[in-house]
Amino acid sequence: MELTPFFFGLYKFVKYGLYPLTWVVLLLVAATILALFPFSPIRLRWVRQLVVSSLLLLVTSSSPLIAYPLTGSLESWYRPPQLTPSDRFDAIVVLAGGIDEKGSLRPTVEPNSSSKNRTTCGVDLYQQGYAPTLVLTGGTARVFGRGPQVADEMKRWAVRLGVPESATKIDTEARNTYENATGTKRLIGPASILLVSSASHLPRAVPVFTKQGFRVTPAPCDYVAQNLPREGWDNIDLLDFLPTATALQHTTIAVTEVAGIIVYWLAGKL
16 A cells, blocks of 8 residues: 555545545536536426535534544544553654644744644653653655655654654655654564554554554554543534534534445455
8 A cells, every 4th residue: 555656646546535625625616617508497406415414514514513523433443542651652742733834924834733732642641751762754745746755744743742852753855654663663663552542543554554464553653533522412512513623624524534444444454
C-alpha cells in the first residue's frame, strides 16, 4: 500500500468523494442542470427531490446530535491506558494529523491543531518516563511534489516542549496509516509501543500496527466528543438542534474513518 503519486491522488479523490458536503454539492449541481432544461412535471419533481435530499443531508451531517454520537462511537473503542510508574515501553509512537503551510499571511510552517495535540500527548508520556524514544511519523499530504514533512514540524514542537533531540526518531515518508506502521517498523522494529493518535483514529491504527508485529498499548487523545454516545442524550442543549460547521467537520472525519476501517479490512491490512 505504499502509494505512487497516481494512486495516492486516486486515494485522495475517493476520500473526498465520501465527504457529506461533496454529496450535497453534487445533488445541487444535478438539480441545477435539470432545472436548465425546458419545464416538465417529471423534471420538476426530480429537481425538488434532489434539492430536498441535499438539504436533508446537509442538515443531518451538520447536526451535533448526529456528529458527536457518531464520533464518540469511534472514540470509545479505546480508553486512556491505566499506566503505573513501573510500566515501560520501547517507544512512544505519535501519528501525524496534518500540517499548516506558511504563506503570505502565516509566517511559518507548523503542525496543525491535531498534530500538536497528539505530539503534546506523546511528550507528556515521554516526560513521565514510559519510554526512552519518541517516534514521530508523517510525511507530506501533497499529491504531487514534496511539501513540508509533518514529522519534521512535530519534532520541532516536541523539542520546544523539552524532549531532547537525541531521544526522537522521525519517519517523513508515511502518507497514510499503513505507511505509518511500516515506516515505524523500519525505524525501531516490531517493538512494544504506546501508540498516540486522535481517539477517533485509533480503531484503525491499532490493528494496523498490531498486524505489523508491534505490541500496542493505545494512548488516545485529541477527543471531540465529551461523553459516551449513550450518555450524550442526557446533556442535550437547545443549541444542539442547530446545524454547525464544526459538527459537519466532525461528521466528515467520522465517516472517512469508518470507510477507512472498511477499506483496510478488505485490503487485509487489519
